[in-house]
Amino acid sequence: MNWDSFLEELDRWFERHQLLMSKSRWVVGVSGGADSVLLLYAMRQLSERRELRWELHVAHLHHGLRGSEADADAKFVEDLARQLALPAHIERVHIPSEVATGGGSVEEVSRQHRYKFLERVALKADAAGVAVAHHADDDAETILHRICRGTGMRGLAGMRQTRPIQPDSRVLLIRPLLDHRRATIEELCEQRGIEFRTDSTNLDAEFTRGRIRNVVLPMLREHLNPNVTDALLRLAEQARWLETYLRDAAVRIFDSLVVSDTPERIVLNTRALLSKQRVIQAEVIRRAVSLLPGGEQDLSFTNVDDVLRLAADRGSGKELHLPGSVMVRKVYDRLEFRPRVEAETPAELAPVFITCPGTTPLPQLNAELTAELCDVDSEKIEELRQTAHPHEQWLDYDRVQLPLLVRGRREGDRFRPLGAPGTKSLSDFFIDEKIEPPLRARTGVLCDQTGVVWVMPLRIDERVKLQSESRRALRLVLTPNSQQSAAES
Helix, strand or coil: CCCCCHHHHHHHHHHCCCCCCCCCCCEECCCHHHHHHHHHHHHHHHHHCCCCCCCEEEEEEECCCHHHHHHHHHHHHHHHHCCCCCCCCECCCCCCCCCHCCCHHHHHHHHHHHHHHHHHHHHHHHHCCCCCCCCHHHHHHHHHHHHHHCHHHHCCCCCCCCCCCCCCCCEECCCCCCCCCCHHHHHHHHHCCCCCCEEEHHHHCCCCCHHHHHHHHHHHHHHHCCCHHHHHHHHHHHHHHHHHHHHHHHHHHHHHEEEEECCCCCCEEEEHHHHHHHHHHHHHHHHHHHHHCCCCCCCCCHHHHHHHHHHHCCCCCEEEEEEEEEEEEEECCCEEECCCCCCCCCCCCCCCECCCCCCEHHHHHCCEEEEEEECCCCHHHHHHHHHHCCCCEEEEHEEEECEEEEECCCCCCCCCCCCCCCEEHHHHHHHCCCCCCHHHCCEEECCCCEEEEEEECCCEEEHHCCCCCCCCEEECCCCCCCHHHHHHH
16 A cells, blocks of 8 residues: 555545544644554645644653653654644653552553543643544454453444543544554555654563464464454454444334433333343443443443343342443332432431421421311211322321321331231331332321321321211321422412
């Protein structure tokens, strides 16, 4: 391949991804190696040929790993930017100390710092995106590494041509050289007389990437398939086809499984979810996570399998945390996805004595309770039983031991739910009624001097119900403040 044909392919790549906008700002990650230096020259010349007037920013992160060699790399990039009259952004971190104090591998910590740095530069420069020089051989090495770790279909698809540089970031990461082989890149540098630096760690097997490049792939070429890199890239292409199909299928099915969908919470019907094919279940899980703020889209097979195991669990109240900041919780026949935040202990509802008769504000419940004393006769009692509303209850006044008060539930609370054969703890009652834990803490309990009278607005106690011989009734009406405001307007 010659320089002109290479530029034509690069032009088509930017056009295919709708990135040939004039006057755009681009940050180019330049390590000093052949691939990143070639990318910088190529984007500069493409801008000139097309008269795009791109503003290119050179970004280089010194990882503090290779001593004087890394110092020379940073100096090379700085001089290159000055030679091309381009702004340079060069920062230095010390990865070994980061690894020693925070854990993780040198490669992973370096990668995290590098992308955070590039994102900062792009935001500071108000750039359209960040261009990095990953090429086809990098992609093949990544795919092989993922296979050895135990990847899923998404991992087999390899690197993406474009993606947000970080989850939820507005900065676009682009890889214009991903279709080109390392040998082609180095040949083009030689044709154009382009100088570059060689990272000595690329030639040894100290780090995982180096072992794959210098030990594993050469062994596979020699003993199994001389074209193993091409085979890995074809596998990735087919995985991308299948991934696209499955993602589209999951999008079509997703809406039928959603019980509730808000920016802060997505709730799925577990029975409907588990009735689908396993591969569709997995894609639905990935979609639910990706739609939340802070959702990590690249979930591992283990992450997805853990969520599906949770969905199939017959219990309720269990939860798990996913990479990024998403929590998944099983609540009866629902699966809730929400951003993970530190759990707050609900404030205990302070006791409020009820004016009887009269109306008592209940600000902690965002409601008010009206108590009214009424005369009833035997003919009216059955009618009242049949027409009662959950927020309106009729009690036998003579069976209520005043005064009344509203409070939160307490350990050991028991009552006999209306119609039940015996007493039950409030905890068991909430479980039977499928009341979620956060709502339990906000449920008011109306008590008299004997005990629980009404778990509002769910059920009254059997002992205070209207009897055929009742002659005086206590009418209780719980009115949420929103309904009161609507009535007044």
